[in-house]
Amino acid sequence: MRNRKNYLLLMMFFVNIVFSQVGIGTTNPRGALDINKETTNNMGLVLPTNANPNNLINPMGGNVAIGTIMYDSTLSCVRVFKSTGWSNCLCDQCGPTPGFTLDCSSGALSGTFTAGAAGSGSKVINYTNATGQSYGAISIASTGVTGLTATAPAGTLANGNGSITLTISGTPSAAGTANFTVTIAGQSCSFAVNVSGGGNNVDRYTVIQIGSSTNELPNGIPVIGTEVSNGGTGSGNVNGPGATVELLRTVLSDLGKPVEFLGLIPDNNAVQGLTKIFTNTTADGIKREVVFIYSGYNASNQTFTSSINSLIDQYYVSKGKIYFTSADEGGWTSYPYFSTNNYGKTDAYLPNYNVDGTKLIESGEVFPTKYGNVTSSGVLNSRYWGNSLVPPSNAVIVSNIISSDTSTAVGAPIIFKDMNYNGKVWVFGDTDAYWQRDVNVYGAQPYLGTSCTSNDRQRFTCNMFHYVTRKNLGLPTN
Template sequence: MKRNFFLLSMLLAFKTIYSQVGIGTTTPRGALDINKPTTNEFGFVLPTNTSTTKIINPQGGNIAVGTMMYDSTEDCVKVHKSTGWSNCLSDNNNIAGKIDNLECNGSLTGTYNQGTLSNGMKVINYTNGNGKTYDAINIASTGVTGLTATAPAGTLNNGNGSITLNIFGTPTTSGTATFIINFLGKTCTFTVKVEQQIRTIKILSLVPDAWSTNLSNDPYTSVARSKLNNSSHFGPSGTVKISGFTYSTFDVSTGTAQGLQTAIDNADIIWISYITNGNINAEMRNALEQKINEKKKFFFIGNDNYNGSVFPGKSVFSGQTFDYFNYGNYSGSIVSTTVGPDKGAFGTLPAGTQINMTLAVGKMTNYTSNSTPFMKNMDGTVNSIIADNLIVVSDINWYINYQSDDGFYQGSSSCSDNSKSILFCNIFDKAIKYVLSH
């Protein structure tokens, strides 16, 4: 009898060990079946905590694979896998990425030069990521503009991590480019030093110049050249940092339109002073206008507009209408702008500053919408404009040194000895910035 009772006990124990447990059902469908078909009123509540880091194995050691919990911070269910805790398993897939802190203290690589296509990388670090996705990053630089920091969309680590930004673009000037990174509610800032491009600037003057005022070698522009060749103004350690200038000429009276275009392609700044109509034909004018409209080079035009200059009275050229104002000893009056050349690296000319306009003086009766007047005649008509890569000034005598009324008569190599010098050197500051960024 005792032997039969022992066998019965063993059978019952064996069945208990290998049977399924049912709560609310007599027919469990798994190791544990909590079910009361169609009439359940209560749900199954998982262990809940504010973080997976607070879940432990009561037997000690690693958390068992398959352990589940409800993360009350992220409002979702998670399961522990062989690789660690999973992301949210619930249908709340729109939980935002979250970090505790953002630091712009990672490495910075790359070379950044004014007017040159630049690229590099910046690492930003974060702490305590929640394993969720984040959107792509696209941040434009401030201060020095033209650079952009980007990163594709991705997924945060569960914990600390980093994101690598790709920095690319063409800086518009030298100086400091600043990036303010706003990421998942956290902010950090880093800067990039943009160096000024040091290279030689090539000036092309059109000849024959009826007033001997081309910049290459004419005697009436010797003072103007001395200002440009003053290395404290334009040089490797000057106010405007370049290697220096080279000078060349193109003869529009004997050359071809194609030759003119090629000469412009090989230059940076094209200086057009007093070219008579008889020396430049329509094909050459069209070639010149085409190059202005390409916006790759910078052009200066002296618009005396008297007795057959390159732009005869009431002509239309490159969207501007040129006319003749008067003949005599007149002055142009500076108009304040935000774009120059009334202001620039060599100083600011207050509104109303008088610039001597000796002999023939032109005007502009119409100009393009992107043009900014920076000087007016005595009657209020527009005397001079700047339009992207084009500056027009209605008289040439303000920058030559032929007679006592001329702006540079018995002048010096300084860019600050008078208002005409400031205007002249600011024009080249503006022109150089343009060509280095284009």
């Protein structure tokens, strides 16, 4: 009889558990499970703890049950298992641990890519503070220079830091820069691949200077008409516009191909001739690759200047090549005819501009010192860059480019990249930054000469030209 009573009491206990709430430390549970000590409530709930949520198991087999919670000791936070997998940390701020980030700048890039030839390589994308997020198959078509694709299969990020390797393959459409933007788990980063011109496909490299008249073009260089050289010849001061030609001649002398220098005055004939040069349909049959374009003083007809700029955008800038122009005073600039968004600026570089050029080059690269190191005192000379962007001489342009007061910025190296064109249009505060017409008081000082090593200004200019031309050709920049 006594055993029967004990059995009945035990059955009543289990029935109470199954059909009512369970209280631990309390006789009055307020839910299916209430963990409380009614008088003190001074003990917490210790969750299962593991360095990786993927280590948790379901004792019944299969995935852990949806709603399972645990404490992630690696990320120092609580996480819950959902239908899509383990959640991110269940907190707004989980101590000092930063959020998930992608890094395109530090991972290795391999492969050699040549315009018009099939190529392959790889790029490592590093990441930090991941939480086991899954991602779908990756397929990214290149921009700028098209024809390449970066791919990776679907996968799951590690818990913490790790990397993903993208395979790059395809046939580049042109020489220049192929750009890729990777987006994973809501974060993005970008990297670039240099594409060379392919020496066997090109007879010569071409440099083009834009001017408003033959007097603004270097003496003796052919001027583009409806064909390459039927627009006359330049007649400008050999020590002015001609100095830039000589610096570029030095910078391009080791590329193993003939280099030609052409002038361009925006008119209807030049529109025809430039189109033929870009499309390699000139009557002389020479295959050209335009390696550098820069504008000098340009007060030409706005309609033809805009047409020339449209060709430069279509066949040059959109291929990832860098174009030099200026926001000079008065009518001496072609840049307002180029920008479609009234100065799509980023970062106006004022007197605190780094003389090593790190704000000009792309992230992860090093400004070249092929022609020697440069001291800030030598380049940030009060007259080095001219003074066009100083009020009141050109207040309208100044107000479009920089919002801060520039009254004390005389001679400062004011440069910005127009991000409407992926940063490939470099706009200088004065044409004198890379080209000079004369030596009067309004010109930059020291006067631009023809040697790449004679002073800091010469060294900086040639180092800059070296970086841009190699970047435009898809060659190493250092």
